[in-house]
Amino acid sequence: MKNQASVMNRELISKALQQSVIKLNPRLMMKNPVMFVVEVGLIISILLIFVPNAFGESVSTGFNIAVAVILLFTILFANFAEALAEGRGKAQADSLKKTKKEIMAHRVDGDKVMEVPSTDLRKGDIVRVSQGEMIPGDGEVIKGLASVDESAITGESAPVIKEAGGDFSSVTGGTMVISDEIMIRITSDPGESFMDRMISLVEGAERQKTPNEIALNTVLISLTIIFLMVVVTLPFMANYLEIDLAVPVLIALLVCLIPTTIGGLLSAIGIAGMDRVTRFNVLAMSGKAVEASGDINTIILDKTGTITYGNRMASEFVPTDEHTAQEVGYWAAISSTYDETPEGRSVLELMKKQAWTYDQELGMGAEIIEFRAETRMSGLNLPDGRKVRKGAVDAVKNWVTEQGGTIPPSLQANSDAIASAGGTPLAVAVDHTIYGLIYLKDTVKAGMKERFEQMRSMGIKTIMCTGDNPLTAATIAREAGVDDYIAESTPEDKIAVIRREQAEGKLVAMTGDGTNDAPALAQADVGIAMNSGTVAAKEAANMIDLDSDPSKIIEVVAIGKQLLMTRGSLTTFSIANDIAKYFAIIPAMFMVAIPQMQLLNVMNLHSPTSAILSALIFNAVIIPILIPLAMKGVAYKPMSSSRLLQRNLFIYGFGGVVVPFIGIKVIDLLIQWFV
Ligand SMILES: Nc1ncnc2c1ncn2[C@@H]1O[C@H](COP(=O)(O)OP(=O)(O)OP(=O)(O)O)[C@@H](O)[C@H]1O
Ligand SMILES: [K+]
Numbered sequence: 001m002k003n004q005a006s007v008m009n010r011e012l013i014s015k016a017l018q019q020s021v022i023k024l025n026p027r028l029m030m031k032n033p034v035m036f037v038v039e040v041g042l043i044i045s046i047l048l049i050f051v052p053n054a055f056g057e058s059v060s061t062g063f064n065i066a067v068a069v070i071l072l073f074t075i076l077f078a079n080f081a082e083a084l085a086e087g088r089g090k091a092q093a094d095s096l097k098k099t100k101k102e103i104m105a106h107r108v109d110g111d112k113v114m115e116v117p118s119t120d121l122r123k124g125d126i127v128r129v130s131q132g133e134m135i136p137g138d139g140e141v142i143k144g145l146a147s148v149d150e151s152a153i154t155g156e157s158a159p160v161i162k163e164a165g166g167d168f169s170s171v172t173g174g175t176m177v178i179s180d181e182i183m184i185r186i187t188s189d190p191g192e193s194f195m196d197r198m199i200s201l202v203e204g205a206e207r208q209k210t211p212n213e214i215a216l217n218t219v220l221i222s223l224t225i226i227f228l229m230v231v232v233t234l235p236f237m238a239n240y241l242e243i244d245l246a247v248p249v250l251i252a253l254l255v256c257l258i259p260t261t262i263g264g265l266l267s268a269i270g271i272a273g274m275d276r277v278t279r280f281n282v283l284a285m286s287g288k289a290v291e292a293s294g295d296i297n298t299i300i301l302d303k304t305g306t307i308t309y310g311n312r313m314a315s316e317f318v319p320t321d322e323h324t325a326q327e328v329g330y331w332a333a334i335s336s337t338y339d340e341t342p343e344g345r346s347v348l349e350l351m352k353k354q355a356w357t358y359d360q361e362l363g364m365g366a367e368i369i370e371f372r373a374e375t376r377m378s379g380l381n382l383p384d385g386r387k388v389r390k391g392a393v394d395a396v397k398n399w400v401t402e403q404g405g406t407i408p409p410s411l412q413a414n415s416d417a418i419a420s421a422g423g424t425p426l427a428v429a430v431d432h433t434i435y436g437l438i439y440l441k442d443t444v445k446a447g448m449k450e451r452f453e454q455m456r457s458m459g460i461k462t463i464m465c466t467g468d469n470p471l472t473a474a475t476i477a478r479e480a481g482v483d484d485y486i487a488e489s490t491p492e493d494k495i496a497v498i499r500r501e502q503a504e505g506k507l508v509a510m511t512g513d514g515t516n517d518a519p520a521l522a523q524a525d526v527g528i529a530m531n532s533g534t535v536a537a538k539e540a541a542n543m544i545d546l547d548s549d550p551s552k553i554i555e556v557v558a559i560g561k562q563l564l565m566t567r568g569s570l571t572t573f574s575i576a577n578d579i580a581k582y583f584a585i586i587p588a589m590f591m592v593a594i595p596q597m598q599l600l601n602v603m604n605l606h607s608p609t610s611a612i613l614s615a616l617i618f619n620a621v622i623i624p625i626l627i628p629l630a631m632k633g634v635a636y637k638p639m640s641s642s643r644l645l646q647r648n649l650f651i652y653g654f655g656g657v658v659v660p661f662i663g664i665k666v667i668d669l670l671i672q673w674f675v
């Protein structure tokens with residue numbers, strides 16, 4: 001994603017110009033009712049050029065042609081805004097498509113290995129990928145460990161470790177294995193891969209109007225209908241005053257009154273917002289998620305892999321009372337014989353590093369108790385009847401007590417010492433005896449404290465939710481600088497926290513990487529999964545951060561706020577504008593018949609004709625003038641939302657009334673020699 005198409009290059013502009021003409025098709029136009037009304041006006045005014053008396057009172061052919069030309073440009077400008085916004089996504093999609101090529105995969109069928117094209121792979125297929133080979137499809141590592149170059153999708157050149165079991169098990173098609181060998185279970189059918197989704201996303205194929213946009217559109221349509229009724233009834237009232245109003249004049253009045261500025265820019269604003277998120281290397285699955293992030297009050301983060309680097313490694317075996325470190329290591333290793341999680345394998349690595357041995361045969365034929373977030377334990381039930389466990393200290397304590405064992409006196413102090421240093425203690429037990437602890441080390445990602453400080457200044461509360469013990473949680477929470485934390489939380493607890501906040505009327509974002517985070521990611525208003533995380537997490541989320549940086553939420557929130565502000569500001573501006581145009585046109589229409597109307601001609605415009613045309617020209621050119629603002633968004637500074645609102649109301653409301661007076665006057669001065 002980092003190899004972006006430059007913001008405005010020649011090719012982009014020429015394609016957008018083409019699209020602006022193609023979009024004149026009334027069937028496409030109908031999707032934007034405000035601009036569709038302008039198009040109907042255009043058709044009528046063209047008709048009047050050829051049949052001037054079609055609706056009675058006629059005006060000069062020159063005026064008729066002028067109105068038609070200005071209306072045509074009004075529509076073209078609006079189309080251009082939308083096409084330009086869409087064009088950037090299309091250019092990105094094209095460059096992504098180029099990286100997508102067909103490759104050969106080694107599909108494993110039982111003990112046969114078959115060479116098949118990647119397009120033949122289906123969900124559930126198992127493939128083997130070795131050093132130097134491209135990963136043929138999205139999937140989950142089921143065996144082995146490899147370093148993978150994901151720069152094709154993330155733009156990040158440093159390789160990442162992918163391994164079975166843990167939160168780093170998901171792989172993406174099109175990325176490259178640069179060392180070792182892994183077995184992968186394919187998780188997507190052809191055409192539904194991550195890359196496919198990414199392409200259709202940036203291409204805008206999946207773009208749907210957000211609820212906010214639909215609401216605003218409804219307001220704009222209502223305004224249009226109201227003004228349409230006003231303009232249609234106007235001739236009857238005028239008739240009563242014995243004034244004849246020509247149809248082209250009425251069309252010009254209508255187009256000036258209806259909210260064409262925001263109507264023309266609305267979809268460009270939305271598309272550009274999505275595009276800005278993508279440029280921060282975040283994939284948003286819907287515009288709704290981007291908008292919601294602008295109003296986020298609370299952010300829930302998981303600890304391991306989100307706030308910390310997540311490579312929780314065994315660094316020491318700590319015995320209790322009469323036991324030795326070797327004994328702890330021995331039983332920790334036995335319990336980890338089949339534990340494919342990074343924590344489990346790091347135990348075996350620490351044994352190797354210490355050059356301590358254990359009976360590798362002992363675990364053979366044992367019943368495997370896999371690690372689960374709910375039990376927070378893993379281990380084996382040995383064939384000889386002994387049960388070996390390792391896991392969160394409180395979980396193992398409960399398990400030992402249930403079997404009638406006692407808790408060694410020194411356990412608590414040792415475990416507290418590890419936890420207060422920010423480490424995770426895992427207790428190791430066989431039946432009713434606790435041998436000691438495994439010290440799992442992890443570190444807080446760099447720069448977290450400053451980032452959480454920034455969130456606080458944006459008025460966002462941060463809560464860390466972890467399955468870890470309270471002491472470790474407290475230490476990491478302090479180190480990272482989050483506002484609040486919840487320890488020993490199960491997946492259900494994470495959802496409960498989100499629901500509690502939502503019940504208070506708050507909008508909640510959740511970041512996470514694990515399968516156990518998936519339900520919470522789905523429950524949150526904005527769920528951001530780390531790209532390093534599991535397939536389940538990525539599927540449940542409505543955004544994926546390709547850089548796996550949880551503090552990226554700051555940028556996403558800023559973009560969301562900016563999107564909402566831009567839309568609000570331009571709507572205010574557009575409607576304020578129309579008031580000024582009203583003052584230009586209404587006096588002009590009645591001036592000839594009612595000389596007193598001259599009083600209302602506050603702008604002292606040259607003639608009725610030039611007044612109407614100036615207003616109409618201003619109405620058209622304001623659209624392209626505002627395109628850069630619609631695309632870039634109005635500037636966002638972290639401050640309270642009420643102050644922001646006041647500031648924007650002043651700039652865009654007051655500015656919206658004043659600017660047209662000046663603009664129309666200038667245009668009037670310029671065209672007075674022609675009319
Ligand atoms: N392989 C394992 N075997 C036994 N116990 C484990 C294993 N891995 C983790 N644990 C224990 O289970 C607890 C919960 O782990 P898990 O990774 O599910 O936490 P979590 O809820 O995702 O929170 P976070 O990711 O923020 O730490 C850990 O704190 C640890 O005590
Ligand atoms: K208008």
Ligand SMILES: [Mg+2]
Nearest residue numbers: 167302304514
């Ligand atoms: Mg986790």
